[in-house]
Every structure is written in structure tokens, then in C-alpha cells.
Amino acid sequence: MSHSLAVCQSQPIVSLTDVCLQFGDFAALTKVDFEIFPGQTLALLGHNGAGKSSLIKLILGLYQPTRGQINIADKKQLNLGYLPEDVSFYDKLTGKEVLSYFAALKQVNPSKVNQLIEEFELGYAQHRPLKTYSKGMKQRLGVAQAILSEPQVLLLDEPTVGLDPQASQFLYKKIDQLKHQGCAVVVCTHELAMIEQHLDRAFLMAKGHKLASGTLSELRKLSGLNTHITMTAIEQRIKGDRYLQSLCRDNALEVGTNQRDEMIKYLVATKNITDFNVLEPSLMDVYRYFMRQVFELETSAATVQPSRTDTPLFQQLLRYFKPQVGKGHYE
Numbered sequence: 001m002s003h004s005l006a007v008c009q010s011q012p013i014v015s016l017t018d019v020c021l022q023f024g025d026f027a028a029l030t031k032v033d034f035e036i037f038p039g040q041t042l043a044l045l046g047h048n049g050a051g052k053s054s055l056i057k058l059i060l061g062l063y064q065p066t067r068g069q070i071n072i073a074d075k076k077q078l079n080l081g082y083l084p085e086d087v088s089f090y091d092k093l094t095g096k097e098v099l100s101y102f103a104a105l106k107q108v109n110p111s112k113v114n115q116l117i118e119e120f121e122l123g124y125a126q127h128r129p130l131k132t133y134s135k136g137m138k139q140r141l142g143v144a145q146a147i148l149s150e151p152q153v154l155l156l157d158e159p160t161v162g163l164d165p166q167a168s169q170f171l172y173k174k175i176d177q178l179k180h181q182g183c184a185v186v187v188c189t190h191e192l193a194m195i196e197q198h199l200d201r202a203f204l205m206a207k208g209h210k211l212a213s214g215t216l217s218e219l220r221k222l223s224g225l226n227t228h229i230t231m232t233a234i235e236q237r238i239k240g241d242r243y244l245q246s247l248c249r250d251n252a253l254e255v256g257t258n259q260r261d262e263m264i265k266y267l268v269a270t271k272n273i274t275d276f277n278v279l280e281p282s283l284m285d286v287y288r289y290f291m292r293q294v295f296e297l298e299t300s301a302a303t304v305q306p307s308r309t310d311t312p313l314f315q316q317l318l319r320y321f322k323p324q325v326g327k328g329h330y331e
């Protein structure tokens, strides 16, 4: 995918600025800033109805923004690949016929069809009609269709729904390969444990608004969630150390993610402890934290502690999420 590598990896290939999308009176997206980088996998996350698919459809050009701008880095037509949420092809066609049809549509060399059939391990079924395919086979075919034209940007809407763990792993292996070839991959998913192993950045949304974006490490810091350090016989080993004892809860040392490195140095240098485990907040922990903030802000802003209102996150959320007692499902 040399064409995409020509774009600087640190510059976004697509950027949305201050984008709004209205359906009549309903605001599906409000003032969203969003960037996609070549050679990176971006996880697009949010509850049902948050606006993820709408964002994808804006990038595809299926919707036009009511307000704001969509910019493409090299100003040329963007080569996009798309796997919709519900992949459905004409089921009397064979797998090979489907890919050949899309190859002709996208003016791709027919030899690419055979290559992808091989790569996606569909050779044994290529002459069978799709009605005989399992969910996983159809999904593999769907992704093969999406990457036929070697896209610069690949948009995958819930690619692993209904797949067994092995089939999901297969798809993510392909996604990683494409990313390493310079493709910008956007994955819209609710399967956080799976995407956590593969993402470079995540973009969290709620009710059409951007909540936060960044690497997992940046999001952990922004959330302020604690890291837990565990070790065997912890109570005996920290005996007499008031500092460590003050941080010990439920057989683990609990420190802010920002103080993690300092704590590790302290354990090694001062206590000669090296056999500890560091448990950082997972993507699910971070996701739940952000969603809870929205929920709390909407339902109980009047009772929020004054100290919390000083944080950049709180101020950011306050721009969008005004108290609306009894609404939403953000617990």
C-alpha cells in the first residue's frame, strides 16, 4: 500500500472538524472533532446510538455534515474500504462470484480475487453459494471485499459480532497486517477486551458527542483511575513502611496511573522487591469510567463535589452533558 505510506504517518489522513449531523430536530452528532492516522488502528467506542455508524457514514460520504468540515490529507479522492454492520450479499452467488463482481466494480485486477480467497482461507468454499456459508465465512468474505482495492482507510462496523474467538482472532490478525502496511483502520465495536490488544488509539463517544480520545495510556491518565500492584505476602513485606501501608487496599498497592513508575522505582530501590505484578486499568475500566461520568453529570450534577469540577475532564464534559435527571443508561 505504497500510496498510503506516502502520507506522513503523524499527519491525519482524514480529519473532521466541528462536525454536526442533524436528522430533522435530532442531533446525531454535535461538534465532533475526529482524526484518522495512517498505519494506526482506531477503536470507535460508545453505547448503542452514540453516533458511531453515523460518523462512519459521514466519512464514506453517505451523509453530508450539517455543519463543520471533513478534510482529506492529500486532497485526492480517498480510497476507502467498508464493512457494514450487517454484511449481506446476494446469497445465490458463490464467494468467488461476489469478489469478482466487486473487483470489476472497483476496477481491480481479477488476480487479486484469487489472492484474497487464498489469504482468507475460503478456497475450499469459493464455488459454493453464500447461503451455505457460516457467519464467520461471510464475515471473512466481507472483509476481503472491503480490502480488494487496497484502501488507504478501512472502516469496519462491528466486524467480529457473532464470531467465535478463533474467527475474531483471524480477523484481527488481518487488521494488524493491513495496519503495518500503512492502512488506517477504524473499528467500531462493543468487544472491548478483544480490541484492547490491537488498538493504537480509541475514540469514545456518548449521545453524538466526543467524550475523549487518545492512546490507552493517555486515556488511563485522563481518567485518573488507579493502577494496582500486587505481590505475594504483601502485608509482611510492607510491614513498618507507613507510606506503602497507606496505599495498601485489598492486598494490592493502589497508586495513580501517573505515579506508577515512581512506585516501581521505590519498590525496587528501597525494598528490593522485584516480583510484583502491575495491573493497569483495562479499556473496559476506562470506558466504564467515562460513561459513568456522563451518567453522574446528567443525573446528579448538583451534588458533585466542588473539587471534581476543577478537572479538565469534568469541564470538558460539562460543555455537553447538562443535568437531565432520569435520562440515559450510562451506569
Ligand SMILES: Nc1ncnc2c1ncn2[C@@H]1O[C@H](COP(=O)(O)OP(=O)(O)OP(=O)(O)O)[C@@H](O)[C@H]1O
Binding pocket: 023, 026, 028, 046, 047, 048, 049, 050, 051, 052, 053, 054, 055
Ligand atoms: N437516517 C437516520 N434518520 C434518523 N435518525 C437516525 C438516522 N441514522 C441514525 N439515526 C439516529 O442517530 C443516532 C445515532 O445512530 P448511530 O447508528 O450512528 O449509532 P451507533 O453508535 O452506531 O449505535 P449502535 O452501537 O447501536 O450501532 C441514533 O439515535 C439513531 O436513531
